[in-house]
Amino acid sequence: MNQIGITEAELHAYIDGELEGQRSEVVAGLLNADPTLRKRYAAYSADRDRLRAIYAPLADEPLPARLLRPLIVASAPRRAVWPWAAACATLAAAATILLMLQLGPAATAKDALLAEAMAVRNGTEAPERQLSAADTMAAGADFMEKTLSSPVGVPDLGQEGYQLADLAVYNDHESGRAVQLSYRDGKGHRLTVYLHRPTGADRYEILPERGGKRVCIVENQELSRVMIGEMSEQQMLRIASLSYDALRF
Amino acid sequence: MNHRFIGKSTDASAMRGDGFATDLLGAMPRLRRYAMALVGDRSLADDLVQDCVERALKNRTALKDTRRLFGWLRTILHNLYMDALRERRSRGTTVDLDEMANSLNLSVAPNDRTATIDFVRAMDELSVDHRQILLLVGMEGLSYRDIAAELDIPMGTVMSRLARARDQLRIKLESTEVEITRNGSVGTMAEKE
Numbered sequence: 116m117n118q119i120g121i122t123e124a125e126l127h128a129y130i131d132g133e134l135e136g137q138r139s140e141v142v143a144g145l146l147n148a149d150p151t152l153r154k155r156y157a158a159y160s161a162d163r164d165r166l167r168a169i170y171a172p173l174a175d176e177p178l179p180a181r182l183l184r185p186l187i188v189a190s191a192p193r194r195a196v197w198p199w200a201a202a203c204a205t206l207a208a209a210a211t212i213l214l215m216l217q218l219g220p221a222a223t224a225k226d227a228l229l230a231e232a233m234a235v236r237n238g239t240e241a242p243e244r245q246l247s248a249a250d251t252m253a254a255g256a257d258f259m260e261k262t263l264s265s266p267v268g269v270p271d272l273g274q275e276g277y278q279l280a281d282l283a284v285y286n287d288h289e290s291g292r293a294v295q296l297s298y299r300d301g302k303g304h305r306l307t308v309y310l311h312r313p314t315g316a317d318r319y320e321i322l323p324e325r326g327g328k329r330v331c332i333v334e335n336q337e338l339s340r341v342m343i344g345e346m347s348e349q350q351m352l353r354i355a356s357l358s359y360d361a362l363r364f
Numbered sequence: 365m366n367h368r369f370i371g372k373s374t375d376a377s378a379m380r381g382d383g384f385a386t387d388l389l390g391a392m393p394r395l396r397r398y399a400m401a402l403v404g405d406r407s408l409a410d411d412l413v414q415d416c417v418e419r420a421l422k423n424r425t426a427l428k429d430t431r432r433l434f435g436w437l438r439t440i441l442h443n444l445y446m447d448a449l450r451e452r453r454s455r456g457t458t459v460d461l462d463e464m465a466n467s468l469n470l471s472v473a474p475n476d477r478t479a480t481i482d483f484v485r486a487m488d489e490l491s492v493d494h495r496q497i498l499l500l501v502g503m504e505g506l507s508y509r510d511i512a513a514e515l516d517i518p519m520g521t522v523m524s525r526l527a528r529a530r531d532q533l534r535i536k537l538e539s540t541e542v543e544i545t546r547n548g549s550v551g552t553m554a555e556k557e
Binding site: 123124128133159163171173178 | 396397400417526
């Protein structure tokens with residue numbers, strides 16, 4: 116108890132709005148009457164506010180990939196399906212959080228790989244070679260592997276209503292060959308899967324919807340993959356799951 | 365159709381429905397913030413969060429009420445931190461407080477940056493118990509009742525510990541302010557007010 120009849124604990128409870136009834140009125144009265152107490156109250160309140168102001172922005176930081184991996188690993192129901200799917204599911208939620216915090220778009224605006232995938236999707240880049248779905252099948256099992264120097268195949272997305280429309284090969288003298296797989300569903304919606312030699316990044320991301328498009332990026336030391344489609348987050352997750360085996364995530 | 369060439373369809377439902385992992389993910393930005401503020405070192409905080417998530421996933425059945433998820437995670441993290449502190453003390457490892465203070469400074473106005481560094485340093489000089497209760501009240505916005513439940517201590521202990529923690533913080537900040545004034549760079553808190 117201090118000299119003016121309230122305890123230190125009561126003063127702090129008053130600061131935090133935890134003091135009720137008569138004791139709260141006593142503290143309020145003393146604060147009005149005592150400039151020294153009022154000064155202490157102001158200093159403690161300022162410290163409390165400063166603490167919040169300094170540390171609050173830390174929750175806005177993107178989560179490092181290494182913190183997401185335990186979730187991905189442990190939530191895997193079956194090895195054959197989960198890595199793409201769980202990674203995407205996990206990052207979808209992370210992306211939602213980032214979207215809520217309005218961090219997502221700024222964080223991805225300068226993404227060169229995404230820009231490249233978008234340019235290819237939009238036809239800005241001319242392909243070196245283009246194959247129809249039938250020609251792609253006829254090209255055989257080794258075609259993708261030879262093109263990308265990675266043992267990947269063409270995902271069968273029929274379960275989600277998407278059929279392969281064509282395959283385009285792009286040749287960048289600096290980064291080597293890249294492939295875009297184009298799919299269409301019965302309503303004409305387009306899904307593109309851009310496959311690029313590894314950029315050195317190691318990340319899993321589903322970006323917030325932008326311009327009606329959903330983007331899923333998965334990169335590791337073997338391959339970089341960018342999936343772009345006009346679809347819900349849930350459908351992108353299902354497609355990522357269906358693609359896992361073929362794209363050897 | 366060549367099976368190797370064309371990826372086989374798999375059961376998409378296998379990836380759905382892990383509510384615990386989703387809840388855990390939703391809690392992670394706040395958990396990481398709490399860890400960084402408590403520890404004062406980004407790298408150590410990330411290690412703790414990673415271990416905390418692994419332990420939470422391993423012991424998920426121990427959480428009976430999912431509404432208590434965040435408090436449960438904080439408790440796990442706190443225990444891990446105490447273990448890490450013991451280990452670090454025995455090895456003489458120190459935390460990289462300046463890195464944390466500098467990164468926090470990125471979000472504050474330039475004229476507040478010295479004050480931010482001083483504040484982070486003052487926080488770091490407090491005992492873990494004092495830092496913890498200041499963060500639970502000031503940053504997490506928990507009620508005294510919730511803190512008492514989370515720390516398993518009486519309400520009166522919460523109140524007295526908080527009062528002592530704020531007093532200690534104020535003493536450290538005032539000593540820093542006096543030191544700065546002595547060096548002639550910035551005014552005291554009294555002068556600012």
